[in-house]
Amino acid sequence: xxxxxxxxxGAILIVLxxxxxxxxxxxxxxxxxxxxxxxxxxxxxLYNKRDYSKALELFETLVQRYRGQSxxxxxxYYYAYTNYKLKDYTSASYHFKTFADTYPSSTRAEECRxxxxxxxxxxxxxxxxxxxxxxxxxxxxxxxxxxxxxxxRVAEASKLIQxxxxxxxxxxxxxxKLYLTIGDYQAATIAFGNALRDYPDTKYAEDxxxxxxxxxxxxxxxxxxxxxxxxxxxxxxxxxxxxxKYPKSKDLAEVATLRKESDRGIVxxxxxxxxxxxxxxxxxxxxxxxxxxxxxxxxxxNDNQKIPN
Numbered sequence: 001x002x003x004x005x006x007x008x009x010g011a012i013l014i015v016l017x018x019x020x021x022x023x024x025x026x027x028x029x030x031x032x033x034x035x036x037x038x039x040x041x042x043x044x045x046l047y048n049k050r051d052y053s054k055a056l057e058l059f060e061t062l063v064q065r066y067r068g069q070s071x072x073x074x075x076x077y078y079y080a081y082t083n084y085k086l087k088d089y090t091s092a093s094y095h096f097k098t099f100a101d102t103y104p105s106s107t108r109a110e111e112c113r114x115x116x117x118x119x120x121x122x123x124x125x126x127x128x129x130x131x132x133x134x135x136x137x138x139x140x141x142x143x144x145x146x147x148x149x150x151x152x153r154v155a156e157a158s159k160l161i162q163x164x165x166x167x168x169x170x171x172x173x174x175x176x177k178l179y180l181t182i183g184d185y186q187a188a189t190i191a192f193g194n195a196l197r198d199y200p201d202t203k204y205a206e207d208x209x210x211x212x213x214x215x216x217x218x219x220x221x222x223x224x225x226x227x228x229x230x231x232x233x234x235x236x237x238x239x240x241x242x243x244x245k246y247p248k249s250k251d252l253a254e255v256a257t258l259r260k261e262s263d264r265g266i267v268x269x270x271x272x273x274x275x276x277x278x279x280x281x282x283x284x285x286x287x288x289x290x291x292x293x294x295x296x297x298x299x300x301x302n303d304n305q306k307i308p309n
Contacts, residue, residue, distance in 0.1 A: 031057060036065050040075065047078055052085045073103050080112065084119065093119035093140075114153045117141040121160050127171040134164050165199070173204040180211055185219035188212075210251045213238045217258045220265060228269035232262040 030042060043058035059079040066072045080095035096116035100109045117140035124134040141157045141164075148154065176191035192212040196205060216238055220231030239259035243252060 027054060031061060036062060047082060052082050056082045073106060077108055089119040089123045110148050110151055113144050117144050124164060127167045131168060131171060134167055138164050169199045169202045169204060172198060173208060180215050185215045188215035189219055206246055206249060209242050213242060213255055213258050217262055225269045225272045229266050232265040235262040
């Protein structure tokens with residue numbers, strides 16, 4: 001019975017292959033043809049069917065052809081959104097910006113300016129990676145706000161900027177903590193200082209100020225004795241400021257301990273330096289001790305139109 005059905009199954013498969021091949025051939029023939037009006041109509045149809053890959057192939061053959069013509073604005077609008085729908089946010093951002101620059105009087109210019117910035121936002125990576133796209137997104141969103149201060153999209157743009165700033169804050173915080181973890185205490189104190197300067201309202205402020213005291217204490221402790229007094233003194237200043245600023249902090253006891261140890265460190269450093277004045281061997285030993293000088297960088301650098309379905 002099964003053997004008798006084999007010719008029938010083979011025939012069905014051949015018909016299906018020919019049918020699919022015919023469909024593909026039809027699209028390829030249209031793509032290669034000079035019937036631009038038909039291509040335009042088919043590209044819109046494919047877009048509305050959400051067949052964005054094929055729609056993009058046709059739009060790409062039409063963009064240059066219709067440049068300067070009445071259909072060009074609609075065509076380029078759909079072209080930008082096709083890239084967006086395909087999640088090619090780099091290309092989409094470029095084309096949305098090009099639309100806004102090319103058609104500044106269009107009712108869609110504001111929307112496209114926002115979408116260009118939003119695509120940069122979507123291209124922003126996790127905090128641990130390079131944040132060049134994050135900075136570009138902030139710049140583009142801020143430009144949108146400056147250009148359209150009364151837009152209904154300003155609130156959303158501001159929220160997106162805050163999300164991006166939160167990411168930069170986290171990167172600055174984690175980078176500074178990494179210096180502390182690997183024992184580069186001078187770099188840690190500088191990195192925490194940079195982060196607090198760049199993001200004065202950061203939610204990590206209390207923890208960073210506490211970790212700064214830790215880093216400063218360790219930096220002083222591992223320094224040469226002739227540098228220790230100034231560096232322990234800075235740890236004491238930081239500890240006093242922390243205690244005054246965060247009187248209910250969970251870290252107060254540890255801060256008090258670090259302050260006390262810094263006082264002792266000053267006393268001990270003075271004692272060693274006094275001995276070195278009369279002990280030439282000790283003086284030579286102290287002079288050979290190394291001290292770190294690394295310098296980590298700062299982490300800084302809706303209208304009525306709707307998205308086509």
